[in-house]
Amino acid sequence: MSDNAFIRFLKEAGELSAFTGRFFKELFKPRQEWRELLRQCFYVGNHSLALVGTTAFIMGLVLTIQSRPTLVEFGAEAWLPKMVSISLIREIAPVITALICAGKVGSGIGAELGSMKVTEQIDAMDVSGTNPFKYLVVTRVLATTLMLPVLAVIADAVALYGAYLGANIKGVVSWQLYWSQVFEALSYSDALPAFVKTYFFGFAIGIVGCYKGFNSNKGTEGVGRSANSAVVVSSLLVFVLDLIAVQIADILGFT
């Protein structure tokens, strides 16, 4: 990394931190934009559900199909539901859901706010007696933070169903046996850290998308760049947060 790129990175990180600080400052200020928050929650949930569901189903199915030969080799085929369910719940479903949302929702927020910025709609909101940060940023960040865990839980369920079908392609596992093995394998310490980290993933996706869009410039070219970098930065942040979450869970004994 050249000196210039490093300075740019530090500058960007500083600005993003200041933007996050402003989010918390504005969060508790009146007036609360409940209507817009609900609209954004619906948008985030509704627009990502089909994609998240499809991806989770495929991940569950593929993971089961690909894990079977190795387990068969060690004579541990019966462990398939247990192993797959732990992988899905602890890691794959939350991360895949976050990545899908970073691509779908993060880019959408970056492009929408970027376009509003360059067409002066944000200034128009300001002169209309509306705090644009509160109306546009706070509602969107809250929506992604609140909806990502919901989507991740749905993704967990769909992925486990996909895994059930995968387990039955080359073997026979009854519905009851499959689910009893899944719930036997899973414990509170598997589900809780995975669930909690999705709140942070959602927050990261929302704040990065809003930051990129809100600071967009250079016309339509800038809008495209905002959408693109919203996806890249938030996807990267998802992995970084995942790494941190795993370490913290480990330290707290959630293993």
Add this chain to the structure above:
Amino acid sequence: MQSKQVDIVIGVKNVSKSFGDNHVLNDFTLDVFKGENIVVLGKSGSGKSVLIKCIIGLMKQDKGDINVLGKSVADLSSDELDQLRSKVGFLFQSNALYDSMTVRENLEFPLRRHGKSLSQSEMDMAVQQALESVGLAHTENMMPSELSGGMKKRIAIARTLILKPEIILYDEPTTGLDPITGKGISELILEIQRKFNTSSIIISHDMHCVKIVANRIVMLIDGECYKIGTYEELSHSDDQRIREFFD
């Protein structure tokens, strides 16, 4: 003299604004009187838009004072600024209509946000009146993307009119429009002034528009108020820098 003081709705005193080494406004001074249309004329990048953005409080001047309806804009709290903005309409160069809202929702937005406690029927009437005043009563359920450039401009004007402002700031109202539509918009600005007795600052370098709407013209050159006069006075000026705009 005393009565003129009272009639000043916008007072810009020795305002300076720079962006790095680029000094766009340099000790700029201007008074706008009640009921008059003032056109600010200057080259692109000369600081015309910056001036009206400072007046509405979207930007802060580095030096000097801006007084709007008797209040110093820089000293106002956020709530006081919102209150002042309910009396000052702003027409953005790009219209700034909210893409995700219908025409009706675009017009209702400032009404709801400025805390006007209107019933739905009063709101409907206000929207209808604003649309009728720009001659587009049939468009209320349309999306901005379905409107032509001229219609968008008229809807944006209707949105500024809906709060019945005392002052309207127009940022290049005819830019990007064909000459006929531009003339229509210029005539509409004049009609609004006569009908609602508004005071306006119009940023423009469309001389057809300037001729129609201006009571006075301010020449903004090198960040300073170079010359003020009526269209007739300035169009007959021998000053080469002024002539450039009229020839």
